Amino acid sequence: AADKIDTIVSLSKRRGFVYPSSEIYGGQRAAWDYGPLGVEMKENLKRQWWRYMVTSREDVVGLDSSVILAPDVWVASGHVATFSDPLTECTSCHKRYRADHLEEAYEEKHGKPPVNGLADLNCPNCGNKGTFTEPKEFSGLLSTHLGPTQDSGSVAYLRPETAQGIFTNFGQVQQTSRKKPPFGIAQVGKSFRNEITPGNFIFRTREFEQMEMEFFVKPGEDEEWQQYWMDQRWNWYTDLGMREENMRWFEHPQEKLSHYSKRTADIEYRFRFGGSEWGELEGVANRTDYDLKAHSKASGTDLQYYDQEAGERWTPYVIEPAAGVGRAMLAFLLDAYIEDEAPNAKGVMEKRTVMRLDPRLAPVKVAVLPLSRNPQLSPKAKGLATDLRKNWNIEFDDAGAIGRRYRRQDEIGTPFCVTVDFDTLDDNAVTVRERDTMKQERVSLDQIQAYLGARLVG
Numbered sequence: 201a202a203d204k205i206d207t208i209v210s211l212s213k214r215r216g217f218v219y220p221s222s223e224i225y226g227g228q229r230a231a232w233d234y235g236p237l238g239v240e241m242k243e244n245l246k247r248q249w250w251r252y253m254v255t256s257r258e259d260v261v262g263l264d265s266s267v268i269l270a271p272d273v274w275v276a277s278g279h280v281a282t283f284s285d286p287l288t289e290c291t292s293c294h295k296r297y298r299a300d301h302l303e304e305a306y307e308e309k310h311g312k313p314p315v316n317g318l319a320d321l322n323c324p325n326c327g328n329k330g331t332f333t334e335p336k337e338f339s340g341l342l343s344t345h346l347g348p349t350q351d352s353g354s355v356a357y358l359r360p361e362t363a364q365g366i367f368t369n370f371g372q373v374q375q376t377s378r379k380k381p382p383f384g385i386a387q388v389g390k391s392f393r394n395e396i397t398p399g400n401f402i403f404r405t406r407e408f409e410q411m412e413m414e415f416f417v418k419p420g421e422d423e424e425w426q427q428y429w430m431d432q433r434w435n436w437y438t439d440l441g442m443r444e445e446n447m448r449w450f451e452h453p454q455e456k457l458s459h460y461s462k463r464t465a466d467i468e469y470r471f472r473f474g475g476s477e478w479g480e481l482e483g484v485a486n487r488t489d490y491d492l493k494a495h496s497k498a499s500g501t502d503l504q505y506y507d508q509e510a511g512e513r514w515t516p517y518v519i520e521p522a523a524g525v526g527r528a529m530l531a532f533l534l535d536a537y538i539e540d541e542a543p544n545a546k547g548v549m550e551k552r553t554v555m556r557l558d559p560r561l562a563p564v565k566v567a568v569l570p571l572s573r574n575p576q577l578s579p580k581a582k583g584l585a586t587d588l589r590k591n592w593n594i595e596f597d598d599a600g601a602i603g604r605r606y607r608r609q610d611e612i613g614t615p616f617c618v619t620v621d622f623d624t625l626d627d628n629a630v631t632v633r634e635r636d637t638m639k640q641e642r643v644s645l646d647q648i649q650a651y652l653g654a655r656l657v658g
């Protein structure tokens with residue numbers, strides 16, 4: 201339900217995953233800052249994506265291109281002309297919306313599109329019906345000026361997708377890495393869009409991070425490769441623990457495809473925002489040879505591939521899986537959040553909150569907890585924490601009752617708590633508690649690295 205989002209928003213703030221940006225100045229709408237736990241989780245997500253998409257494969261290489269490209273790039277790519285959204289305004293309350301989003305929400309609720317378009321819709325803010333203006337196209341490009349003048353000659357765009365930096369470097373990367381299609385170029389980085397209706401926490405922001413890969417294939421092999429990457433991307437989420445019952449595919453109808461696309465399929469997640477159940481997590485698009493051809497033509501640089509064996513020249517087709525880091529993080533947090541029960545100090549069952557994150561995504565891997573704050577236990581536990589920190593992100597906590605400290609770690613998804621108690625001083629062993637089962641095991645200190653290492657892979 202929608203209140204689960206609220207729970208995640210407040211937990212994120214309270215525990216340091218995500219804070220509202222510029223809060224001491226009253227905030228900046230729809231901008232968010234990632235705190236100590238958030239930045240760890242985000243780095244984990246990006247690392248997992250990079251391993252899966254790049255370093256574990258022989259046919260994909262990486263790139264890190266500029267946010268600001270030559271303005272001509274965005275003219276050639278079609279973004280200056282067509283990267284826009286239909287904006288409508290309610291004439292009673294003056295709230296603005298994306299017309300396509302309003303119609304999609306209606307269709308999701310009623311199972312069919314509104315017959316008379318916007319005229320059939322109630323304003324989500326004031327409730328009035330038929331008060332929307334004719335939609336006007338509104339550019340999604342964020343622009344700025346470079347240098348001392350602010351005239352049209354100094355306009356530059358902040359990239360709305362990382363992909364164009366990959367296309368403009370296609371020839372150089374292909375030659376320097378000596379790859380032949382089918383092969384891919386991947387990039388993770390910030391993108392910017394002048395969204396009309398940012399919101400739903402970190403789901404839609406004007407500044408966000410993308411994880412994109414452009415996979416170049418021989419024309420004619422594109423449909424098979426698109427299916428291949430759709431399967432791969434689905435598996436990436438489920439392998440990291442996302443529940444399939446909260447995921448589905450959405451096929452973009454032909455008439456709504458982006459200007460470059462032959463087919464686009466989105467992985468959607470059941471975000472359960474008030475008003476709509478499902479939201480896009482990532483898109484897998486067949487961008488055809490549109491971009492490479494457009495840049496060849498506009499730049500005068502031939503971006504075809506010369507197939508030496510066949511003695512042919514052709515422009516590769518491109519399959520693009522494009523994901524958002526923030527959206528993935530939100531989906532994994534929602535998916536992992538559960539409430540169950542655990543016994544308190546007196547053995548009575550009490551509610552506990554657990555973030556059942558895959559250990560690879562968990563921001564803190566191990567918490568080291570001396571049973572109590574004590575001149576003998578604390579130094580021993582601190583020494584252990586220092587050792588473990590060579591390999592993992594560790595928290596050390598000796599404040600308050602042990603039960604409460606377990607709860608704090610459960611709530612942020614820490615897979616293991618290691619307790620140093622008075623027996624440790626005699627037997628040189630510690631108690632390891634596993635987050636989900638709450639099972640405890642005694643492990644000797646000379647085995648602890650190996651024990652955790654076997655359970656914290658990746």
Ligand code: ATP
Pocket residue numbers: 393395402403404405406407408409410480481482483522523524525526527528
């Ligand atoms: P939407 O329809 O939700 O606006 P889109 O189809 O325009 O998304 P793409 O252009 O396919 O999105 O971008 C690829 C991915 O980048 C999206 O699936 C999403 O995860 C992420 N993304 C796009 N726009 C935003 C945004 N404004 N805020 C956060 N993430 C975004």
